[in-house]
Amino acid sequence: MLKMNVLIVGNGGREHALAWKIAQSPRAERVFVAPGNAGTAVDAENVDLSATDTAGIVKFAKENNVGLTVVGPEAPLVAGLVDALQAAGLRAFGPSKAAAELEGSKVFCKNLLRNADVPSADYRVFRDAESAQHYLTEREDTPVVVKADGLAAGKGVIVCSNREEALEAVERIAEQKEFGDAGNQLVIEERLVGQEASVLAITDGRTILTLPAAQDHKPAYDGDRGPNTGGMGAYCPTPLVTDKLLASVESDVLVPTVHQMKRNRRPFRGVLYAGLMLTKGGPKVLEYNVRFGDPECQPLLMRLKTDLLEVLDAAVDQRLDEIGELEWDPRPAVCVVMASEGYPGSYEKGHPIRGLEEAAALPDVKVFHAGTSLIDGQVVNVGGRVLGVTAMGESVAKAKLAAYQAVKCIRWQGAWCRKDISDKALGIDS
Incomplete structure (x- = not known):
C-alpha cells in the first residue's frame, strides 16, 4: 500500500471534517492543514500558510512530499490554486480556475444552466444599478432574489418579498458595494417557493x-x-x-x-x-x-x-x-453550528471556549472546529461560525437530541445557535 502525505487547504469546519476523515485512511502518512484551526491542530498538523497564498502552498507541497492537496474553500479554487499545483507537477483535488467559475460567477452559472437545459429560475443580468432599478420599477411587483455576481462568502444573495426590498438590495450590492467587486454585475431572478x-x-x-x-x-x-x-x-x-x-x-x-x-x-x-x-x-x-x-x-x-x-x-x-458504491452508516447525522454573538454582522473575538472535552466524550459526537484558534494554550473564538457540533442517532430526532446535548456542554461569552436544526425532517421522519 502506497502511503502519502496529504495537504488540506482552508481553516473552516469543512476542512476539519476533511482532515479528520482523511487521517483515518490507512494510506494517510501525515495530514497537513493550511492554515487550519484549533481542532485541526489535534486531528492533523497545522501549517502557517493562508489558503490564498498560492506560491507558499505550492512550495510547501513540493518540500514536504505532498502526494495530494485537497482544496477546501471556494476562493483559492476560483483564484486557480489547483492549476498552480498541477503546473508544478503536483496532484490536487478540486476544479480548475476555468471550471470554478461555476461558483465564482452567478452570471456564468445561470447562462450555463440555460444552455444545458437544467431547470432553474428565470433571470436577468445587469451591469449597473440604474438598469436593474429601471427593470424592477417597470415590472410587476413580485418576489425576487437579487444576487451579487461574484464570491461573497455565502452572503451575496438577498431574498426579497417585494419591489421596495429588491430596490434596496440593488442599492446595497451595486451602489454601496457591500460585497465589493462581487457586485460589479448582478442577477435578478424569480423567487422560487419550496x-x-x-x-x-x-x-x-x-x-x-x-x-x-x-x-x-x-x-x-x-x-x-x-x-x-x-x-x-x-x-x-x-x-x-x-x-x-x-x-x-x-x-x-x-x-x-x-x-x-x-x-x-x-x-x-x-x-x-x-x-x-x-x-x-x-x-x-x-x-x-x-x-x-x-x-x-x-x-x-x-x-x-x-x-x-x-x-x-x-x-x-x-x-x-x-471505486464502486460508497458505503454509508445508515444512521442520520445532524450538525449544529455554534456562532459568535453578532454573527453574521460584526462580532467579538478571543473569548475562551469551555466544555469541548465534555462534549467530545459523548457517544457518536464529533465537534468540528471552524472559527477557533489556540492562544496561550486556550481555545478561543476567532470567527463568526465557531463550531459545528455533529452527532449521529438512530433517527433524525435522536441525532438532533445528541447534537444539542453536546451543544449544552460548550460555553463561551456570547455563544448562540439555532434551536431548530433538522426540524424540517421531523415532520416527515421522527
Whole structure:
C-alpha cells in the first residue's frame, strides 16, 4: 500500500471534517492543514500558510512530499490554486480556475444552466444599478432574489418579498458595494417557493458519485428568519429527497452540467454541489458550489464509511469508475453550528471556549472546529461560525437530541445557535 502525505487547504469546519476523515485512511502518512484551526491542530498538523497564498502552498507541497492537496474553500479554487499545483507537477483535488467559475460567477452559472437545459429560475443580468432599478420599477411587483455576481462568502444573495426590498438590495450590492467587486454585475431572478436541499457529487469529469442529499439552514434565526449566513447547521440524509428524486437530480441536473462544462472546454473535476429548491414543478437549481458545503460536509463525512482518501485519489486520476458504491452508516447525522454573538454582522473575538472535552466524550459526537484558534494554550473564538457540533442517532430526532446535548456542554461569552436544526425532517421522519 502506497502511503502519502496529504495537504488540506482552508481553516473552516469543512476542512476539519476533511482532515479528520482523511487521517483515518490507512494510506494517510501525515495530514497537513493550511492554515487550519484549533481542532485541526489535534486531528492533523497545522501549517502557517493562508489558503490564498498560492506560491507558499505550492512550495510547501513540493518540500514536504505532498502526494495530494485537497482544496477546501471556494476562493483559492476560483483564484486557480489547483492549476498552480498541477503546473508544478503536483496532484490536487478540486476544479480548475476555468471550471470554478461555476461558483465564482452567478452570471456564468445561470447562462450555463440555460444552455444545458437544467431547470432553474428565470433571470436577468445587469451591469449597473440604474438598469436593474429601471427593470424592477417597470415590472410587476413580485418576489425576487437579487444576487451579487461574484464570491461573497455565502452572503451575496438577498431574498426579497417585494419591489421596495429588491430596490434596496440593488442599492446595497451595486451602489454601496457591500460585497465589493462581487457586485460589479448582478442577477435578478424569480423567487422560487419550496424546501431547499443540497445534493453534492464527486466527479472526475467522466464518472459521477452522487452523495446522499443534505439540508442546510442558511437564515440566521429559528424558523428561517433573519439575514442569510454561511449556514447555521445541516443534517443528512434528508427525507425530502427520495431515492427516485435523487436519481432524477443526477440525470437532469448533474449529468447535463458536467457534459456542458466539457463542451465549454472547462472539464469539471472535484465536488459539484447543487443547491436546489424543491418546487411543485420539480427540483430547480438555485446555484452551484464547486466544493464540499460547509456545514453539509460535516454530517456527510460523519456517515461516510468508505475511505475518503481512496475516493479523492481516484478522482484526480480519473479512476472513479473503479471505486464502486460508497458505503454509508445508515444512521442520520445532524450538525449544529455554534456562532459568535453578532454573527453574521460584526462580532467579538478571543473569548475562551469551555466544555469541548465534555462534549467530545459523548457517544457518536464529533465537534468540528471552524472559527477557533489556540492562544496561550486556550481555545478561543476567532470567527463568526465557531463550531459545528455533529452527532449521529438512530433517527433524525435522536441525532438532533445528541447534537444539542453536546451543544449544552460548550460555553463561551456570547455563544448562540439555532434551536431548530433538522426540524424540517421531523415532520416527515421522527
